[in-house]
Amino acid sequence: MKILVLGSGVIGVTTAFFLSEAGHEVTVIDRQDGPALETSFANAGEVSPGYSSPWAGPDIPFKALKWLMMKHGPLVLKPTLDPHMYVWLLKMLRNCTSARYALNKSRMVPIAEYSRDVMKDLRSRTNISYDQRMQGTLQLFRTQKQLDGIGGDVSVLKKTGVAYEVLDPEGCIAVEPGLANSRGKFSGGLRLPGDETGDCYMFTQQLEEIAKAAGVTFEYGVTITGIEASGGKITGVMTDAGRRSADSYVMALGSYSPIWMRKLGQSIPVYPVKGYSITVPIKDASRAPESTIMDDTYKIAITRLGDRIRVGGTAEISGYNLDLHDARRDTLVNSVSDLFPGAGDFDQMTFWAGQRPMTPDGPPIIGMSKYSNLYLNTGHGTLGWTMACGSARVLADLMSGRKPDVDASALGPQRYTA
Template identity: 50%
Template sequence: MKVLILGSGVVGVTSAYYLARQGHEVTVVDRQPSPAMETSYGNAGQVSFGFSSPWAAPGIPRKAVKWMFQEHAPLKIQPKMDPTMARFMMQMLGNCNPERYMVNKERMVRVAEHSRACINALRDETGIRYEDRQRGLLQLFRHESQVEAVAKDMRVLEQCGVRHRLLNADEIAGVEPALGRVPGKFVGGLHLPDDQTGDCYLFTNRLADYCRERLGVEFRFNVEIQRLKRSADRIESVVTSEGELTADAYVVCLGSYSPFLVKDMGVRLPIYPVKGYSLTVPVTDDGGAPQSTVMDETFKVAISRFDDRIRVGGTAELASYDLSLLEKRRATIGMVVRDVFPEGGDVGRAEFWTGLRPMTPDSTPIIGATRVDNLWLNTGHGTLGWTMSCGSGQLLADLMSGRDPVIDPRGLDVSRYAA
């Protein structure tokens, strides 16, 4: 089968890898000059399978009101006359109850745990390296209330067979030694020993090279994707800046821009861009820097270690498609890394970046078929595109090839929003 993948971020490239491995003729198209130039470029670096949790959670509406008046809040909303934003927020609020949280958490962990197995196998098969580390993730708690609240997540982790351990204040430095230099800051942490870290940009580019050289995948860059052309119940072609491109099947992996392309096909995607920021900080003291990933639960900021760099990612900002770099957001994530690892890196020499995470109201990605016969989706991964990319790509390839999928795909395609 000839497959055309629209988008060359980490989700598009992993989709290409798994489809090509199953014998399909794959072409990837993107407006950028190379892979992973948008949301996949500067993300937080955490491959956090066990940390996969919905943003829509009980208590979030109350916290969101409080965050409006905090300087270093994890969520910011830029007021706009935007009905799409208003609709997204209302749908998200509808998921902020215990019942929906548990359903959405299970779906996310289902995909993430599959992705863990997939990325491990991919690394063994391809041999690619991307400044990766397999040393786990440590979620840090500054308040006892956070320790109490994590109990519900631990129940889901236990049901899904995810290894985890709750640590007290004296035990966290045993996992991340540099935290011993800031005593008294944290009351405990949740350690997920099987989580990983790595540079998503390096991973995506090296996997794209492997796909091109070993699997025959064609990449077409600097091509503007303009619209889909439909004939009856099928996509006939993709209209681009270089003319019409045809295939047997079409896969949309365009992140936050996916809804624009498919809406004329009668497919409504409740995806909204949630803007995030990151700093890439040169390491100055290995002993004072993280060895893997830590997540500061209070500020929702992730701090990950690459070879000689620290990647700090955080802040969720509802600001439509605005990509301007705001210094006050830099101040927040800079404050957190200085507070947690004050001797680890030179924040003054950091690279500042922003990107749009394609968030769904239930935080679960949209993977699978649509009502249009040959149109498929792999999008809406929110903050966890890097984490879920391999599992999503492998699941999509199985579904498109008519194979029995390794995991249950129910609740993951766009039909869950039909009501």
């Protein structure tokens, strides 16, 4: 089967790779000059199945009000004239119940755990290298109240069989020695030893080369100008480089997927939530993190990527824009410099922002659209890097007429119309 994949972020490239492995003729098109140059470029670096949770939880409405008032708060809301923003926010609020949180998390953890296993198998088969580390993730709590409130998360981890450790401050320092320089600033932590880290951009670049060698065609600098549909099928994609056609199509355009789907008469509730990151060269490795630390107070991830520290966070709901704001950078600097003083060279840091494609309930959208030959792989939010390999493998199985190894029936777009 001839398949056209729209988008060359980590989702698009992994999808192309697994479709090619399944025996299909695959072409990928993207407006950028290469793979992973937008949202996949400088994310936090976590591959964290254990932290695969919906943003919409029963305590979020109250917390959101508090976060909006904080100087270094994790949430920023900038109203726009886009009505889709408010529809998305209302849908998210509807999911802020205990029952829906439990349901949505139960849909997210299996695909995330499966994805880590698929990535592990991919590494063993290809020897792909991307500054990966397999030393777990440590969620760090600055207050005893935060630490005392992890009962619900621990209960879910037990039910889903995810390994975890609850650590006191000295236990945190034992796994992350650099935290000895901020002793007294945290009360404990929740460690997930099975989580991984790595450079998503580096991974996607290397996987693209592997996919090319396997016969996948990548067309860059190609902008989509229209999508043709007739008789319940997609018949072609118009671009500034001419018309492209295939037997089947994959929509993997991240936050831009809902724009094209609305033009095709199918609304999917995906909206961009901007995240920021800084990348800081390591100045003193003895003071730097070993893996990933989640600063729970500010919802910031601090990750070791080779000789660099990647610090990512902030949920800014402000529409489709990539403006860089100094206040967001200062929040990231505040967190890492407070917990790992003297570790990085901030004079050489770089600052970046990307648009995470978020669904209001949390799980991604993987499956067939209302068109029989158009499939969706989008809406992964902050977990695109965590869920990429599993999502791609599941979609490749679905498109090849095979039963996926993990049940993905509840991840399709039909859940929004049921």
